[in-house]
Amino acid sequence: MGDLVIGARSGAGEPEGSGRRAARSAESAAPAASVEEAAAQTADEQGDEAEGSSEPPQDKAESTDESGAEAPGKQRKPRSFWKELPILIGIALVLALVIKTFFVQAFSIPSESMQNTLQVGDRVLVDKLTPWFGAEPERGEVVVFHDPGGWLNDEPVKQSDNSFLRGVQDVLSFVGLMPSANEKDLIKRVIAVGGDTVECEGDGPVKVNGIALNEPYVYPGNTPCGLHPFAPVKVPKGRLWVMGDHRADSLDSRFHMDQPGGGTVPVDDVIGRAFVVAWPIDHWSTLPVPATFDQKGLAAAGALTPPVGGAAGAVALLPLVRRVRNRTDRRKES
Incomplete structure (x- = not known):
């Protein structure tokens, strides 16, 4: 009978136990191989992603968003001072024009008619907002007003002979930074308003409503009436x-009593009240209303008009009120 064969070896001549050692070395090498394969697979995936991207990498400092705006990392180059200067000048001129039109305007004193309160060459600021x-x-205020007609017909217009300087003056006058040489304006003190009676006889004093x-403030050496006293004048409303x-x-008004308005000035011709002497600096001062215009009774005639008128109206309406009351009583009785 032959021998029973249970298994066969792969190779002839191998010593006993060599198969077991080979199996163990294979098992110990397997984990290392799997780590290398995983690393290789990760590198392959990253390479595929890089190849699939068609856009080259950009520097963060030079990137822009979809709207075209620069990224925060990029610094903007400051604008040149000479490029900003015309813009600043334009803004300043617009602001000056707005201020001149609605708020304050400068005027120059051309004559000695307001001495010693104002000197020739003084620059005053006029409030144009209040009107x-x-x-x-009001009485006592120093106001600038347009020529009512005929007051400055003989006054020459003073302008520079240099055309360039005239152009500069016209521009600065337009925006209110310089008084205009073409405008015929006057500056005086308000002595009486509409409804007042003013007079100055002999050597004075000037009287308002008695x-x-x-x-x-009258110039030293002058009399209140000057060389031209006048009889009582009733100032019309609005003048x-x-x-x-x-x-x-x-x-002033004394010398134009033969003209329409009897020497008075329309309120609508008033540009505004001069409230401060701004130039030259050593002449700086405010122009308040003198205390003499705060006297009791100065405005008595005008102040009593509303109460008296109201009382007269109440007396006139009294019969009508009684009739209405009687009719109401009769209706209630019926």
Whole structure:
């Protein structure tokens, strides 16, 4: 009988136990191989992603968003001062024009008619905002107003002989940075307003509604009436009686009583109230209303008009009120 064969070996001549050692070395090498394969697979995937991307990498500092705006990392180059200068000048001129039109305007004093309150060459600032709200000039205020007609017909217009300087003056006058040489404006003190009665006889004093004015602002050596006293004048509503502080050298309301309005100035012609002397610096001062215009009774005639008118109206309506009341009582009884 032959021998029973249970298994066969792969190779002839191998010593006993060599198969077991080979199996063990294969098992120990397997984990290392799997780690290398995983690393290789990861590298292959990253390479595929890089190859699939068609856009080259960009520097973050130079990238822009979809709207075209620069990324925060990029610094903007500052604009040149010479490029910004015309813009700043334009803004300044627009602001000056707005201020001149609605708020404040500068005027130059061309004559001696307001000495010693104002000197020749002084620059005053005039409030143009208050009249926009319906306020009217009051007694004692120094106001600038347009020529009512015929007051400055003989006054020459003073302009430079240099055409360039005239152009500069016109531009600065337009925006309110310089007084205009073409405008015929005057500056005087308001002595009486609409409804007042003003007079100055002999050597004075000036009286408003019968109240004598103590005028410390009158030029030294002048009399309150100057060389032209006048009889009582009733100032029409909506008009002003004005006089210069230099009474001997001011062609004011006293000298135009033969013209329409009897020498008075329409309130609508008033540009505004001069409230401060701004230039030169050593002449700087405010222009308040003198205390003499705060006297009791100065505005008595005008102040009593509303109460008296109201009382007269109440008396006139009294019979009508009684009739209405009687009719109401009869209806209730019926």
